[in-house]
Amino acid sequence: MQPLRFLASTAVVVAVSSDPARAHGYISSPAASYANSYTKTSYNALLSESANAAFRGRKWNDSPEANARQFTEAFRASGEASLKALLDAAAPGCGNSRVDVAPVDVSGLGALQFRNDEYREGFVSSHHGPCEIWIDSTRVFHGDDCRAQFPSYPASIPVDYSACSPGKTCTLTFYWLALHEPQWQVYKQCVPITRRAALRRA
Numbered sequence: 547m548q549p550l551r552f553l554a555s556t557a558v559v560v561a562v563s564s565d566p567a568r569a570h571g572y573i574s575s576p577a578a579s580y581a582n583s584y585t586k587t588s589y590n591a592l593l594s595e596s597a598n599a600a601f602r603g604r605k606w607n608d609s610p611e612a613n614a615r616q617f618t619e620a621f622r623a624s625g626e627a628s629l630k631a632l633l634d635a636a637a638p639g640c641g642n643s644r645v646d647v648a649p650v651d652v653s654g655l656g657a658l659q660f661r662n663d664e665y666r667e668g669f670v671s672s673h674h675g676p677c678e679i680w681i682d683s684t685r686v687f688h689g690d691d692c693r694a695q696f697p698s699y700p701a702s703i704p705v706d707y708s709a710c711s712p713g714k715t716c717t718l719t720f721y722w723l724a725l726h727e728p729q730w731q732v733y734k735q736c737v738p739i740t741r742r743a744a745l746r747r748a
C-alpha cells in the first residue's frame with residue numbers, strides 16, 4: 547500500500563516556535579549545534595492523521611501512551627518505509643540544528659543523549675511516541691515509544707557509530723514524533739559526526 551500525501555495546508559503545518567516555554571529537548575551527546583538558543587528545543591513541524599490513510603478515523607485524543615500504541619499499529623499498515631520517510635516530508639532539512647559546523651568526534655561513544663534541562667527530563671514525560679536515529683542512509687535505532695523506553699535524564703539511546711566509517715564525515719539525524727495531541731509534533735535534529743579512532747570495546 548502506497549502512502550497518501552496531502553497538501554501542506556491540510557496534512558503538514560510547518561510551525562517553528564521561538565517561544566522558550568515550548569522547550570522540549572536537544573541532543574547533548576554528540577553535541578548538536580543550533581541556530582540560536584531559543585529554537586533549539588522547538589518542534590519543526592506538525593502532522594495530523596490526514597498524512598496517511600492508515601491514520602485516519604482512529605482515536606488520537608486518548609492518553610499519550612495510548613496514542614503511541616495506536617500509532618504503532620497504524621504505522622505498520624501505512625506503507626511508510628520508516629519514520630524518517632514520514633517525517634522528512636513534513637520537515638525537510640535539519641530544522642533548527644546546524645550541519646555547517648565542524649563534525650563531532652564520536653570515537654568511543656555508544657549512545658546518543660537527549661535532554662530537557664528545564665524539566666530535568668530526557669524525553670518530556672507527556673510526549674510519548676516513536677523515534678529513530680540515522681547515520682547517513684543507515685538506520686541505527688528505532689523505538690515505538692521512546693519516552694517509555696528511555697525515561698531517564700538524560701535519555702541515553704544506544705547507537706552503533708560504526709555506521710560512519712573512520713575518517714569520513716557523516717550526518718547523524720534524530721527523528722521524534724510526539725503524539726500527546728491530535729496535532730503531532732515533529733522533531734528533527736542533525737549532528738555532523740566523524741570517527742577518528744577505533745570504537746571502544748566492552
